[in-house]
Structure formats: C-alpha cells, structure tokens
Amino acid sequence: MNLENMNVVLHDMSLRDGMHAKRHQISLQEMADVAVGLDQAGMPLIEVTHGDGLGGASVNYGFPAHTDEAYLSKVVPLMKQAKISALLLPGIGTVDHLRMAHDLGVATIRVATHCTEADVSEQHIGLAAKMGMDTVGFLMMAHMVSAEKLLEQAKLMVAYGANCIYCTDSAGYMLPDEVSEKIGLLRAELPAQVEIGFHGHHNMGMAIANSLAAIEAGAVRIDGSVAGLGAGAGNTPLEILCAVLARMGAHTGIDLYSIMDVAEDLVVPMMDQPIRVDRDALTLGYAGVYSSFLLFAQRAEAKYGIQARDLLVELGRRGTVGGQEDMIEDLAITMAKAKGAM
Amino acid sequence: MANKLKAVIIGPGNIGTDLLMKMQRSDWIEPVWMVGVDPQSEGLKRAQAMGIKTTADGVDGMLEHVLADDIRIAFDATSAYVHAENSRKLNELGVLMVDLTPAAIGPYCIPPVNLADHTSNLEMNVNMVTCGGQATIPMVHAVSRVQGVDYGEIVATVSSKSVGPGTRINIDEFTRTTAGGVEQVGGAKKGKAIIVINPAEPPLIMRDTVHCLTTDTPDEDAITASVHAMITEVQKYVPGYRLVNGPVFDGKRVSMFLEVEGLGDYLPKYAGNLDIMTAAALRTGEMFAEEISKGAIALPARA
Numbered sequence: 215m216n217l218e219n220m221n222v223v224l225h226d227m228s229l230r231d232g233m234h235a236k237r238h239q240i241s242l243q244e245m246a247d248v249a250v251g252l253d254q255a256g257m258p259l260i261e262v263t264h265g266d267g268l269g270g271a272s273v274n275y276g277f278p279a280h281t282d283e284a285y286l287s288k289v290v291p292l293m294k295q296a297k298i299s300a301l302l303l304p305g306i307g308t309v310d311h312l313r314m315a316h317d318l319g320v321a322t323i324r325v326a327t328h329c330t331e332a333d334v335s336e337q338h339i340g341l342a343a344k345m346g347m348d349t350v351g352f353l354m355m356a357h358m359v360s361a362e363k364l365l366e367q368a369k370l371m372v373a374y375g376a377n378c379i380y381c382t383d384s385a386g387y388m389l390p391d392e393v394s395e396k397i398g399l400l401r402a403e404l405p406a407q408v409e410i411g412f413h414g415h416h417n418m419g420m421a422i423a424n425s426l427a428a429i430e431a432g433a434v435r436i437d438g439s440v441a442g443l444g445a446g447a448g449n450t451p452l453e454i455l456c457a458v459l460a461r462m463g464a465h466t467g468i469d470l471y472s473i474m475d476v477a478e479d480l481v482v483p484m485m486d487q488p489i490r491v492d493r494d495a496l497t498l499g500y501a502g503v504y505s506s507f508l509l510f511a512q513r514a515e516a517k518y519g520i521q522a523r524d525l526l527v528e529l530g531r532r533g534t535v536g537g538q539e540d541m542i543e544d545l546a547i548t549m550a551k552a553k554g555a556m
Numbered sequence: 557m558a559n560k561l562k563a564v565i566i567g568p569g570n571i572g573t574d575l576l577m578k579m580q581r582s583d584w585i586e587p588v589w590m591v592g593v594d595p596q597s598e599g600l601k602r603a604q605a606m607g608i609k610t611t612a613d614g615v616d617g618m619l620e621h622v623l624a625d626d627i628r629i630a631f632d633a634t635s636a637y638v639h640a641e642n643s644r645k646l647n648e649l650g651v652l653m654v655d656l657t658p659a660a661i662g663p664y665c666i667p668p669v670n671l672a673d674h675t676s677n678l679e680m681n682v683n684m685v686t687c688g689g690q691a692t693i694p695m696v697h698a699v700s701r702v703q704g705v706d707y708g709e710i711v712a713t714v715s716s717k718s719v720g721p722g723t724r725i726n727i728d729e730f731t732r733t734t735a736g737g738v739e740q741v742g743g744a745k746k747g748k749a750i751i752v753i754n755p756a757e758p759p760l761i762m763r764d765t766v767h768c769l770t771t772d773t774p775d776e777d778a779i780t781a782s783v784h785a786m787i788t789e790v791q792k793y794v795p796g797y798r799l800v801n802g803p804v805f806d807g808k809r810v811s812m813f814l815e816v817e818g819l820g821d822y823l824p825k826y827a828g829n830l831d832i833m834t835a836a837a838l839r840t841g842e843m844f845a846e847e848i849s850k851g852a853i854a855l856p857a858r859a
Contacts, residue, residue, distance in 0.1 A: 544763075
C-alpha cells in the first residue's frame with residue numbers, strides 16, 4: 215500500500231465517542247486538559263459532545279456530568295489551532311441544539327443518521343450549511359447496506375448541503391475490503407469538492423487497517439481517538455495511526471510524541487475500564503451491533519443474569535440500530551422471563 | 557344510528573384512508589366526504605369506490621355542501637401548513653375539527669387522559685399530538701396521577717416504512733411536540749422525546765419506552781395498578797397496545813416497555829404508530845358524538 219505524501223485530516227473522538235466509555239462522566243477539567251493537549255499536538259479537529267450527540271442527555275443514553283453547553287463553553291475558547299466539532303442525531307437533537315453549538319463557536323457539525331435514513335437530516339444539514347459551518351453527513355452502521363445504497367443516501371446529504379460524507383463503521387464490523395469498496399464508490403461518484411471520511415471501531419481489531427484502506431480509497435478525514443477511548447473496543451487509536459502514517463510517509467501535521475503523551479499521561483488514567491477487545495466488544499463487531507450498546511448490555515447482565523454476549527447477538531439478529539439502547543433492558547427482561555429467572 | 561355525526565376527512569393519503577376504513581365501522585361517526593388536491597390521487601379513487609363523495613379542490617371544494625350534507629366534524633390529515641386555513645373555514649360553519657397534523661392550533665388531545673375535558677368545553681379544534689405522543693403520554697399520566705413526576709422521557713422506535721416524508725422533513729417537530737405533550741398532558745414537569753427509525757425487514761412493530769423520574773420514592777403497587785388500568789383504557793380503541801415489560805422500578809426511575817400493533821385496516825399491522833393516530837382521532841370524534849347525543853353539549857345551532 216502506498217500512502218506516500220498523502221495528506222490526512224485526523225479527527226479526535228475521545229471527548230465524544232469516549233463519553234460512551236466514560237458513561238458521559240468526563241469532567242470539565244479532563245475535557246479541557248485533553249483538548250489542550252491535542253491542540254498542542256496539532257490535532258486539527260476535536261469533537262466535544264454527549265456520546266449520543268447534542269441533546270443526548272437522557273435516561274435512555276445516560277445523563278452527562280455536564281451539559282453540552284458547559285463542555286463547549288469550556289473547551290472552544292482554549293483552542294489555539296484546533297477546530298471543535300459537534301455531533302447531532304436527528305430524532306435526538308434538534309436545530310435548537312445546532313444553533314446553540316454554532317453560537318458557542320463550534321466550527322464543524324456532523325449530522326448523523328442510520329445509513330438508510332438520510333432524509334431525516336435535511337433541516338439540520340441545510341441549516342448548518344446556511345450558517346456557513348463545515349457540514350458533515352455521517353452515515354452510521356454503514357456495514358448494513360451495500361455500497362450503492364450508501365452512495366444513494368450520501369447523495370441526499372450532499373444535496374442538502376453537506377461538504378463531507380462519512381462512511382461510519384459504528385459496529386466495528388467491516389473488514390478492509392468492504393471499506394475499500396464503500397469509500398472507493400463514494401469517492402468515484404460524489405463531486406470532487408465533497409470530502410470523504412471514515413469512522414472506525416476496533417471491535418474486530420481492524421480499526422487501523424480499515425483506516426489505511428479508507429485513505430487509500432480516497433478518504434481524507436479519518437476519525438480516531440487518543441488511546442482509543444470510545445464505545446465498544448474503542449475507536450481507531452490515534453497515536454498508533456499517527457505512527458503508522460508517519461512510517462508510510464503520509465502527512466497528518468501531528469507531533470507523534472505529543473499525541474503519545476496525551477494518550478499515556480491524560481487519557482489512559484481517565485479510563486474506568488481498559489478499552490480493549492474483550493469478548494463482549496468482539497461480539498459487537500462479530501454480530502454487527504452498535505458499539506455504544508456494550509456497557510448497557512453489561513449492566514443488563516449484572517441486573518438480570520443474561521449474558522451480555524447473548525443479548526448483543528440477539529440485538530444484532532433483530533436488526534437494532536443506533537439509538538435503540540432502550541431495547542437492551544427490555545430484551546434482558548424478556549429473556550430472563552423466558553428462562554424462568556423472574 | 558340516527559345520532560351519527562357526519563364527517564369530512566381531509567387528506568386521502570395513508571392516514572386518511574385508514575381513518576375512513578375505521579370510520580365505516582363506527583356507531584357514532586359517518587364518513588361522507590373525502591377531500592384531496594390531486595384528481596389522480598389513488599386515495600380519492602379508493603374513497604369514491606367506497607361510496608364517499610370526493611373533491612380534488614381542497615376544502616373549498618366541499619364548503620358549499622357542509623350545511624346541505626349536515627357535516628358536523630372534520631378530520632384533517634394533511635399538513636401543518638394548510639391546517640390553519642382548513643380549520644378556520646370549517647369552524648366558521650360550525651364544524652368540529654380533529655387535527656392529525658402537527659399544527660396544534662387547539663389543545664392536545666390524548667383520549668384516555670383529557671378528551672373528557674375537551675368535549676365538556678366543546679373545544680372546536682383539538683390536536684392529536686404525534687404518534688409517539690398517543691402511544692406514550694397515557695403511560696406518563698398513569699404515573700403522574702399517582703405521584704409527582706419530575707421528568708418524563710419517551711423513546712419511540714418505528715419502522716422506516718411507516719415514516720412518511722412529512723415527518724422526515726421536519727423530524728424536530730416530532731420531538732418538540734411530543735415533549736410538549738409529555739409535559740402538558742402527561743403531567744411531567746419536564747419532558748423529552750426521542751424517535752428512532754429502524755429499517756429492518758420484516759418491519760418491526762412500533763415500540764415505545766417510557767421513563768419517568770418521580771419526585772419521591774415511587775409507590776410501586778399504586779403505579780403498577782395505575783399503569784395496568786391505563787393499558788386497558790387504551791386497548792379500548794387500540795387493541796394491539798401492549799405492555800411488554802414493566803413497570804420496572806430502579807430508584808426513582810419507573811420504566812414501561814410497550815408495543816403497539818395496528819389493526820391492519822389500510823396500514824400494515826406493524827405501523828401501530830399510524831394506527832394509534834387514526835384510532836385516537838376516531839375515538840375523539842366518537843366521544844364528541846356521544847356527548848352531543850346525550851345532550852351534555854350542543855353543537856352551534858344551524859338554521
């Protein structure tokens with residue numbers, strides 16, 4: 215694989231996807247310290263939001279330690295060069311949240327829908343583009359559809375005003391060939407000025423390999439998180455990806471030692487549990503299940519005595535999509551009743 | 557029955573057609589007119605084939621027949637954009653309006669919670685909130701009538717096939733309106749609504765989760781009894797409304813997990829989200845008709 219002299223824009227997820235792994239309890243000071251460390255290391259884009267995006271604060275997904283407003287107000291003014299992004303899932307957050315983020319200085323908005331439901335994003339993408347924001351269409355659980363279907367949905371988001379489209383492997387299910395095919399088709403068919411991005415999870419141990427495949431196929435934005443702090447087995451670990459890309463002669467603009475230090479000195483000590491491919495995270499990838507279901511399934515296992523792995527496989531079989539966290543407790547009760555356990 | 561209220565349905569789409577089929581079985585409401593805007597519309601053709609008078613000229617196409625045909629109640633299944641005008645024109649002629657659009661000019665109506673108030677006040681325009689609201693607000697109320705609810709949250713998961721372009725293009729309207737209904741009708745101090753669209757095949761039956769955070773420790777027995785009683789109330793007009801699990805008690809959290817299967821009249825059974833709207837709207841019309849028949853309320857006099 216030859217990525218020599220390619221320019222790659224890395225986008226840190228540790229303060230948004232990482233919120234899942236921290237049950238949305240990252241403190242304001244931790245947010246600030248990690249963001250400043252990343253800014254100094256040269257990270258161009260840093261996402262700061264509840265794990266489920268703006269407005270995600272809820273019983274269903276978890277109440278965060280602080281509001282989106284508080285996190286963004288704290289972090290945005292501290293940035294010297296990095297831009298702050300926010301995630302928004304229509305159906306959870308609204309254009310009111312989007313305006314709030316814009317007013318607080320968020321530069322990039324990423325409007326996320328399930329990979330077949332792009333047409334719920336029109337009002338949000340349209341408004342963000344109109345306000346002059348860097349506007350990203352984020353197609354989640356992209357392993358569930360063909361490359362052609364993904365392209366069809368991507369075209370909708372581009373028509374609404376998105377200037378960048380992500381192929382999002384929310385379940386960490388994809389293998390590199392699938393990434394190459396999907397990113398390749400998006401790159402070949404979308405207008406040249408529309409950037410392509412890839413968001414991976416490490417549930418099958420493929421996050422680095424998939425990210426490289428994405429870059430080779432034409433993606434210029436790659437998501438990851440320092441020390442992998444993210445849902446499931448985490449996102450593409452950025453310090454590793456930086457080292458790999460440096461070896462391959464690609465350019466990220468990031469100082470390798472600095473990002474290694476952010477990972478080791480700031481992020482690893484924040485972790486409530488090791489972020490690794492344990493059997494439940496591996497099941498997410500293997501069964502194609504939304505990565506943020508992990509901790510919910512483990513909590514349901516503790517409460518109802520049904521193995522998280524069995525819950526996750528059944529959730530995959532039922533075709534659950536991102537956002538259906540409420541199904542986990544419901545299913546655990548139903549399975550426990552069937553076992554005669556309650 | 558002589559006391560049936562004669563009705564016009566505005567909007568011959570999926571909702572309007574399903575409503576028409578339910579209305580044909582009603583003891584209290586008689587469908588007379590179906591109003592559309594497209595002469596080629598399949599919905600108008602279907603209505604015509606069922607013996608219903610139709611017009612493709614919008615509400616204006618039937619206004620002159622309102623008095624002659626003794627039209628007393630209208631069901632608007634069009635869009636928020638045109639509802640206000642439809643309502644004004646028909647209200648002027650003394651026609652009650654049941655609003656299935658998100659316009660919400662009139663008060664929210666969740667039949668087992670506050671329909672009786674609306675009929676006794678003879679509200680001339682009532683709004684049916686949203687599908688998610690119809691499915692979940694009765695449960696929030698079932699908790700709040702027992703004890704204070706600081707926060708009510710609902711998650712509606714619906715099949716992709718059952719979500720039409722109107723909802724998709726303004727999905728924020730769903731979350732805002734439903735959250736408002738959770739507060740104003742459900743009785744939660746603060747409301748939150750989430751909608752998830754799932755494209756699985758075969759399509760999943762509408763699912764709803766209701767979480768309430770009570771002010772004080774929940775009275776488990778009283779809430780459980782109240783929830784079961786409310787399920788029975790909703791089942792009177794939506795037989796496929798089921799409590800799958802719960803109420804689950806976890807500290808001050810009370811959670812109910814529901815499934816809403818439709819009757820499968822015109823809309824498929826999985827589209828319980830659409831069925832509960834048409835069923836609740838018809839139930840609303842029927843209750844007005846019953847109260848009028850009893851003499852408890854009187855519609856504006858006509859010469």
